[in-house]
Structures are given as structure tokens and as C-alpha cells.
Amino acid sequence: MNAGTPYYAERKRRDEAARLSTPISAEDILEEDERLGVKLATLWETVGQHYDRHAFPGTSPLSELVRGVLKMHTGIVVYGGTMASAISGDYDAETKLSIIEATAEILSREVRAGQGSTITGSEMGAVFTRKVNKVFQDHNVNLELDESRRFIPIESPVVHSNVVMPAPTLMRGDTRFAGVEKAYEDALTELRRGEGGNAVTDAGTALQEAFEAVGIAGGTLGKQIDGARNSGVLGGTNSPFAESLVKVAQWVAAKRNNGEAHRAVHGIELNDAWFIVHVVGAFIVYLHQTTSPTDSDDG
Structure with missing residues (x-):
């Protein structure tokens, strides 16, 4: 056994x-x-x-x-x-x-x-x-x-541990992703507060920070997405998987434009924000795992 x-x-x-x-x-x-x-x-x-x-x-x-x-x-x-x-x-x-x-x-x-x-x-x-x-x-x-x-209530411990926590847990200890971790934690905090627009804005910032952490510079998230596509960091410049990741990133960028940083009135439902934040979390985990010099081991 x-x-x-x-x-x-x-x-x-x-x-x-x-x-x-x-x-x-x-x-x-x-x-x-x-x-x-x-x-x-x-x-x-x-x-x-x-x-x-x-x-x-x-x-x-x-x-x-x-x-x-x-x-x-x-x-x-x-x-x-x-x-x-x-x-x-x-x-x-x-x-x-x-x-x-x-x-x-x-x-x-x-x-x-x-x-x-x-x-x-x-x-x-x-x-x-x-x-x-x-x-x-x-x-x-x-x-x-x-x-x-502090203890926070969760609806499902299994879903929470497998969906919500992997991003901050896997990033912890990787100095490249220090800014990413902070921005992503801010997004999770805004979700708990019920601030969907703020959460999406912070998630977009976390994604920008993640691209920078893996060497994709650019003044805007859109430019970084183009850079990631051309660099092959998303798994190959012409692969269907890479293109699907690009589409996800573009969707997040578009949703972010409706968030707290760009509009006085928050036009994003909390359920939508929850989904976006955790899609970004999965994206960040992918970037982290595929660009880490060694395999992460949380012990």
C-alpha cells in the first residue's frame, strides 16, 4: 500500500x-x-x-x-x-x-x-x-x-481545494510570481467582499504580472497576449491549444475593461466574476508550471 x-x-x-x-x-x-x-x-x-x-x-x-x-x-x-x-x-x-x-x-x-x-x-x-x-x-x-x-465559509471543501487554492499555493515561494500572487490574492479578497468588478480588474492585473514573470513584456494585456502567442510560451504558435489560450486571455482582457478600473458602475455579475477569476487562476497555474525551471513540490 x-x-x-x-x-x-x-x-x-x-x-x-x-x-x-x-x-x-x-x-x-x-x-x-x-x-x-x-x-x-x-x-x-x-x-x-x-x-x-x-x-x-x-x-x-x-x-x-x-x-x-x-x-x-x-x-x-x-x-x-x-x-x-x-x-x-x-x-x-x-x-x-x-x-x-x-x-x-x-x-x-x-x-x-x-x-x-x-x-x-x-x-x-x-x-x-x-x-x-x-x-x-x-x-x-x-x-x-x-x-x-481567519476562517472563511466555503460551499464545498473539495471544489475549493481543487479549484480555488492551487494558484496561490503553487506560486508561493517563486520570486518571479510574487507580484502575481499579490494581485491574485487581491482578486480573491474582492470576490469574498462581493465586488465583482474589482475582482476582475485584479485578476487582469495578475494575468499581466504572470506574463511579465515569464518574460512577456508589453504595456497592455492585449499586447502581452500577442507577445505570448508569437513567443510560443502558450504551447506553440500554431497549435489549437495555444489559440484557445489566446482566446481565453482576450476574453478576460475584454471583461476587465468593464471592471472597476474603467467604469464607475460595476457591470459584472458576481457569478461571472467568480468564473473569470478562477479561469485566470488556471491560466496562471499553466504559465507557472510550464515555465518553471524545476518541478514544484509543495511537500
């Missing part, structure tokens, strides 16, 4: 979760599913131990940092023990979810590589966030930690 294949009990649980037509409320499942609590607590314990082991002298343990943040900003008091024991214990779901958010936030802003550690705090935050989201996806939970380290 493949080393990555879950054991029998976990495979059975995932099959049962997959049969559900709608995602499960996080608050409900945290109250009812002991296995989910154990997984999250074990994840927290692993990260907390690594953080404390490699922290600079005088740094408070991670549990104390989280305890202080929660008390100050929410009025929640977690008594004694570690946050891992709180997550697997009798605290309510709101407290457990707040512990996870606070932990992700602290890990993401604390940059450290001392005491023999080869990983910075910000990288630990990204790892913790990714693993929390994976656990929630496996349990069909309707929440995900976003880039701000």
Missing part, C-alpha cells in the same frame, strides 16, 4: 463524509467528532513543540502567547495546560476555532530561525494553515483558514 494512503478507519470515515451532499458545520462537528479534535490537537502539539524548542531565549511558549492573545482580544480564558489539550478537551467550538486562528496568526508574524531551526516562523504559519485546511477538507468541514489566518 502507498505510504500516503490512509488507514482503514480513516478511509471509511472519508467515504462516509464524501456521501454527504453538503459540508458539515465546523461548530457541529467539533462538538461531535472526537477524531477531528484529536487530529487538530496533535497537529497543534507538533507545531507548538517545534516552536518552543527553537524559540530564542526568553520567548514565551506558544501556548502562553495564544492564551494572552485570546484573553486580550476575545475575553476567552483558557485555563492551564497547552492549547493542544484545550482543542481536544471540553471547550466549545468557538474557543477551539479561535485558538487555531490565533495560533496561525502568531506563527505567521513571528519570524525566527534560531536555536538550530531551519524553518522561519512565517513558514511554520503557512505549514500549520495548510495542514489545518487539509484536516478540515478530509472531514468535509465548511471552513478554511485564508491568507489573513
